[in-house]
Amino acid sequence: MIYTLVASLLLIVACVLFHYEALRFIGAIAARVQQHRRTVLVVIFGVVAAHLVESLGYAMAMYLGHGLGLGSVTGVAHPRAPQYFYLSAETFTTLGLGDIYPTGDLRLIAALEPLIGILLIGWSTSYTYLAVQRYWVELQRPPAIAAPGPACKRNAA
Numbered sequence: 421m422i423y424t425l426v427a428s429l430l431l432i433v434a435c436v437l438f439h440y441e442a443l444r445f446i447g448a449i450a451a452r453v454q455q456h457r458r459t460v461l462v463v464i465f466g467v468v469a470a471h472l473v474e475s476l477g478y479a480m481a482m483y484l485g486h487g488l489g490l491g492s493v494t495g496v497a498h499p500r501a502p503q504y505f506y507l508s509a510e511t512f513t514t515l516g517l518g519d520i521y522p523t524g525d526l527r528l529i530a531a532l533e534p535l536i537g538i539l540l541i542g543w544s545t546s547y548t549y550l551a552v553q554r555y556w557v558e559l560q561r562p563p564a565i566a567a568p569g570p571a572c573k574r575n576a577a
């Protein structure tokens with residue numbers, strides 16, 4: 421149980437750090453995009469990609485844990501890597517269908533994954549909202565009217 425607890429804590433730290441850097445990277449890419457619609461798409465698809473990578477990290481941890489004899493997956497006859505990714509994705513998103521579920525010490529990893537998953541999804545939602553709001557506000561602004569220059573002021577006087 422101590423191995424899965426340490427693995428769970430390391431996964432949490434790794435996911436938070438990865439997510440932070442992913443959002444920074446997405447923001448840097450989005451800042452270079454000239455069209456607002458494309459910028460929003462960069463943010464959305466970037467966030468989805470970050471979550472897929474984080475879920476894949478948990479799937480790999482459970483797959484390795486199975487290989488080390490720390491538990492297994494019940495609900496499929498011979499679990500392979502795709503089943504672990506499916507289990508991780510449904511756990512990360514708190515969907516929790518229950519058709520596939522971990523046994524043994526792997527239950528601890530699966531029990532803590534929704535905690536970080538829902539926090540990171542909330543973080544991404546907040547980030548996406550702020551990014552989209554900024555770009556949509558810029559689209560709503562009327563074009564700036566140039567202030568009269570010195571030549572115009574002399575003619576008016």
